[in-house]
Amino acid sequence: MANNPLVLCDNLVKIYKVADLEVVALQGLDLEIPAGEIMALVGPSGAGKSTLLNLLGGLDTPSAGALTVAGADLLKMGEADRVRYKRETVGFVWQQPARNLLPYLSARENVELPMLLSGVNPNERRKRALELLDMVMLADRANFRPDRLSGGQQQRVALAIALANHPPLLLGDELTGQVDSESANEIFTSLRLINKQLNTTIIIVTHDPSVAAKVDRVVAIRDGRTSTEVRRTFDHLGKISEEEWVILDGAGRLQLPKPYVEKLDMRERVKVRIEPDHVSVWPQRAAVPGEGTGREEKKGEGQVWKPPTMKTFLQDFDPYGGEARTVGTLTGNGDPAHTGTPTTGKEQARGAEIRCEHVSRSFFLGGEEVHACQDISLEIPAGTLACLKGRSGSGKTTLLNLIAGLDEPTGGTVFFNGQAMEKMSAAAKIDLRRRALGFVYQTFGLLPYLSAGENVEVPLRLVRAGRKVRQARVEELLGRVGLGLRKAHRTYELSGGEQQRVAIARALVNEPALILADEPTGQLDSATGASIIALLRQIVAETGVTVVIASHDPKVHEAADVVFELKDGRLVG
Structure with missing residues (x-):
C-alpha cells in the first residue's frame, strides 16, 4: 500500500452506548486508502460499514485506535477543527436524495451554499457551481428545484454539492440504493469523471454488485473488521484483472471468507x-495430505467455489427455518408450483384482485402541472407477485398510493376485489388498509420508542387482537425475517437492513390480502435482499396473498410473476 495513504485506520474501535448496553460496531479495523483511489465498502447489514463512513466523515468520533485523513488525527481533533475538517476535507453524500438538498433552492443555489458558508465570493461561487453541475451532466438543470428533478438527478446534484469546497475525499452511503439501474449508471459515470479530473479519493458503501464491480478496490467488512478485499488492475489494452485477498491484521488474525x-x-x-x-x-x-493417512487429495481440491446464482438461492432458501409450511418449489420460469397444503390446517387465504381502468393522477408543483400517472389500465390477479418497474419519477410510487387508496386519481378507477375504491367511504378505506393491506415503504417508518416486537405488534393492536394472538404472530414473523433474537431491541439498536426486515414483518402481521412494497430491497445487502424476495415469493405461494412491488432491482423483476413497466407516467410494457 502507499507510504503516505490519504486514509489510515489502525486498530480502529467504535463502541456505542445504548441504554445499559455496549454495542461494538468496529473492533480493531485496519485499512489504508491511497490518494486518488475509488473503492467500495461492502458487507452484510450491521457489519460496520456506515459506522466507518461516519467516522471518516467526522460525524462521529472513534473510541480507540488511530484514524487519520489527509494528515488530520480524527481521534484528537477539537470541535473547531472538526467543523473545518467537515467543511474543507471531506464531502458526504447520503443515500436518500432529498436528505442532501434544500427543497426551496435551485440546483445551482444548493451547490453554492457550502461555498457561501466558506466565504467564497459570489462570482466564483456561481462559476464553480456551474462547472460542477456540468461535470455531473446537469448543466441544463441548474435552475431547477429538487421537486423537478428525478431521484437520480437529485443524487448527482448532491455529488456536486459535496465537491463544492474542493475536498480531497468524497464519501457516499448507498448512492444508488434508491434509484433505477439507468440512473445508477449515470451516477457512477459522474463518479468516474470526478475521480479522473479532480483526483478525488472516493469511498462508497454499497450493496449493489453492479457498483462494486466498477471500482478499483472492494473491501469487505464483517463483524466490525476488514475481512477480504478485491483489487483490480488495467493493462494497456484496458483488460481488467482482479485478485481477492484476505486481510491479515497486526496481531496475525484473519477472517476466512x-x-x-x-x-x-x-x-x-x-x-x-x-x-x-x-x-x-x-x-x-x-x-491433511502427507500426514500418514495415505489418502490422495480429493478431486477438485483447490478449485474456487462461487456463491449460488439468484435462481439457485431462491430455490434453496428456506425463510421459515425448517418450521411447518406448505411444501412448494419454484419451476424453471420462477412460477410457484404448489405440491402440498399448509400443515396448520388453515384454509389458504385468497389475495386481492387489483384492476386499474384508465387511471390518471396529475398535480401542480411550483405552478407547473405534473402528470404522474397517465391513462394506466392493468389487472393483477389474486395470488400474484407483481412488479412495477421504471426509472425514478416514472410514476411507480404514485400508482402504489392510488392502489392503496392513499391518494385519489384525477381520472379513471381503481378496483379492489371488484369494488371501486372511489365509491368507498373514508371510514371503509381506513378499515380496508387496517385489515386487508400491508405496507413496506422505502424508508422504514418504524416508531423509534418501541422495540422491534412492539413495532410489529402495532397493527394487531389497532384491530384489537388478543394478547396471546399478538405474541404468537410477532414471534412467528420476526422469526421468518431472521430477527427472532432481536425482538426486544429498539430500532436505533438495529442496522438499516434489520429495520427494513422489521417493517416487512409488520406488513405481514395481519395476514393481509394485499402487500404493497416500495423498493423493499433498496437498502439491503444483496444476500438479505435475496432472502426478502424469496420470503415474499414463498408467502405468495403458500397463502395466495397478492404482492405488488415497485422496484428497480433486477432480482425482483426476475422473481415476479408479472412485470409492468412505467415511463413518464405511462404503462409501456
Whole structure:
C-alpha cells in the first residue's frame, strides 16, 4: 500500500452506548486508502460499514485506535477543527436524495451554499457551481428545484454539492440504493469523471454488485473488521484483472471468507500447516495430505467455489427455518408450483384482485402541472407477485398510493376485489388498509420508542387482537425475517437492513390480502435482499396473498410473476 495513504485506520474501535448496553460496531479495523483511489465498502447489514463512513466523515468520533485523513488525527481533533475538517476535507453524500438538498433552492443555489458558508465570493461561487453541475451532466438543470428533478438527478446534484469546497475525499452511503439501474449508471459515470479530473479519493458503501464491480478496490467488512478485499488492475489494452485477498491484521488474525467456511464446514477449530511458500488451512474433519493417512487429495481440491446464482438461492432458501409450511418449489420460469397444503390446517387465504381502468393522477408543483400517472389500465390477479418497474419519477410510487387508496386519481378507477375504491367511504378505506393491506415503504417508518416486537405488534393492536394472538404472530414473523433474537431491541439498536426486515414483518402481521412494497430491497445487502424476495415469493405461494412491488432491482423483476413497466407516467410494457 502507499507510504503516505490519504486514509489510515489502525486498530480502529467504535463502541456505542445504548441504554445499559455496549454495542461494538468496529473492533480493531485496519485499512489504508491511497490518494486518488475509488473503492467500495461492502458487507452484510450491521457489519460496520456506515459506522466507518461516519467516522471518516467526522460525524462521529472513534473510541480507540488511530484514524487519520489527509494528515488530520480524527481521534484528537477539537470541535473547531472538526467543523473545518467537515467543511474543507471531506464531502458526504447520503443515500436518500432529498436528505442532501434544500427543497426551496435551485440546483445551482444548493451547490453554492457550502461555498457561501466558506466565504467564497459570489462570482466564483456561481462559476464553480456551474462547472460542477456540468461535470455531473446537469448543466441544463441548474435552475431547477429538487421537486423537478428525478431521484437520480437529485443524487448527482448532491455529488456536486459535496465537491463544492474542493475536498480531497468524497464519501457516499448507498448512492444508488434508491434509484433505477439507468440512473445508477449515470451516477457512477459522474463518479468516474470526478475521480479522473479532480483526483478525488472516493469511498462508497454499497450493496449493489453492479457498483462494486466498477471500482478499483472492494473491501469487505464483517463483524466490525476488514475481512477480504478485491483489487483490480488495467493493462494497456484496458483488460481488467482482479485478485481477492484476505486481510491479515497486526496481531496475525484473519477472517476466512464466509462461503469458504460454510462450503468446507469449518467449525470451532481448524488445522493449520506451514508449507514452503504458503499456509494451508483444513477443516477438523479433513485429513491433511502427507500426514500418514495415505489418502490422495480429493478431486477438485483447490478449485474456487462461487456463491449460488439468484435462481439457485431462491430455490434453496428456506425463510421459515425448517418450521411447518406448505411444501412448494419454484419451476424453471420462477412460477410457484404448489405440491402440498399448509400443515396448520388453515384454509389458504385468497389475495386481492387489483384492476386499474384508465387511471390518471396529475398535480401542480411550483405552478407547473405534473402528470404522474397517465391513462394506466392493468389487472393483477389474486395470488400474484407483481412488479412495477421504471426509472425514478416514472410514476411507480404514485400508482402504489392510488392502489392503496392513499391518494385519489384525477381520472379513471381503481378496483379492489371488484369494488371501486372511489365509491368507498373514508371510514371503509381506513378499515380496508387496517385489515386487508400491508405496507413496506422505502424508508422504514418504524416508531423509534418501541422495540422491534412492539413495532410489529402495532397493527394487531389497532384491530384489537388478543394478547396471546399478538405474541404468537410477532414471534412467528420476526422469526421468518431472521430477527427472532432481536425482538426486544429498539430500532436505533438495529442496522438499516434489520429495520427494513422489521417493517416487512409488520406488513405481514395481519395476514393481509394485499402487500404493497416500495423498493423493499433498496437498502439491503444483496444476500438479505435475496432472502426478502424469496420470503415474499414463498408467502405468495403458500397463502395466495397478492404482492405488488415497485422496484428497480433486477432480482425482483426476475422473481415476479408479472412485470409492468412505467415511463413518464405511462404503462409501456
